[in-house]
Amino acid sequence: MSFVIRNYLSSDFDRLADFYERTAEHTFLLGNSYSEFLIQKLKRPGYNPSKNFFVAEQKNELIGYADLVYEEQIKRAIADIFVYSPYRHQELGREFMDRLLRRSCDLSALSLQAHVPEFNQEAPPFLLKQKFSLVRYFHTLQMDISKNLFLDWDFKNIILKNFGIGEEEELAALQNKIFSGSWGFCPNTVEEIKYYLQLTGCLIDEVVCIETKGQKIGYVWSHKLPKDSGRIHMRIHMLGVDPAHQGKGLGRKFLQKVLYHLYNSGAKTVELTVDSQNMPAVSLYDSLGFKLKFRSLWYEKILS
Secondary structure, eight states, X not given: OOOEEEEOOGGGHHHHHHHHHHTGXXXXXXXXXXXXXXXXXXXXXXXXXHHHXXXXXXXXXXXXXXXXXXXXXXXXXXXXXXXXXXXXXXXXHHHHHHHHHHHXXXXXXXXXXXXXXXXXXXXXXXXXXXXXXXXXXXXXXXXXXXXXXXXXXXXXXXXXXXXXXXXXXXXXXXXXXXXXTSTTOOOOOHHHHHHHHHHXXXXXXXXXXXXXXXXXXXXXXXXXXEEETTEEXXXXXXXXXXXXXXXXXXXXXXXXXXXHHHHHTTEEEEEEEEETTOHHHHHHHHHHTXXXXXXXXXXXXXXX
16 A cells, blocks of 8 residues: 655644654653654754655555754754554655655755664664664663762762853853764754753753853753653763863762762662763763663764
């Protein structure tokens, strides 16, 4: 039976939100509802859903979607394709990829990338068949935290302060300074910082930083994950220290104080993601007791 792929229309919103909910296993819900999650997804700064988001229908039933995020500053496009499992035997994935490739070229992207969790057995063969290459592994790490964990840690001289409303520009500048040159990092604008704060359900005054001589030199940005059996799970979204202050043991003490701060906020587990090739960070997290939860695979296709 044939399917139809077309550009997203605003009239698709309710059906698409329902589709997300019916196929909830494929997505990580950040908002309070699937409608809220979809609003945040479609209202990304600089994003045009009518050109970058595609839906597939069969007999007027939604059966899949494809989404393209373009990062102009680094000329990178990121593909996200989902096909509802009963329809994966069709050529829908390939047709979606063709649409995303053409759109990426229209935008003058230099590369198209896609990332999938390692436990996804279907995506890697599909991407390799589409001439993508595996270029990176990212590790999602997790650790349980308890009061006993902090008995031997020394972070007494580390004082955390909150960013305040109106300091988004300072946060953007600090983040870009810390992560500039990191693989896959695209410098963020103030507008994007505000968007990502909203997306994670975090508030600016929940982003904490470390100061020295009145200057913010590091920060951590975290948010709560869905509860499970009453346990509070926290995810560290971003964590970094100004390169000028690295190599002095400050990052370790800062992270220890952050974990203590999250513990006092009620967290029982904390998770974060790290580039597997960032060996100083990998070593730090390992020494503090983080354990591998799963790996994400990044694939890339160079565009000409």
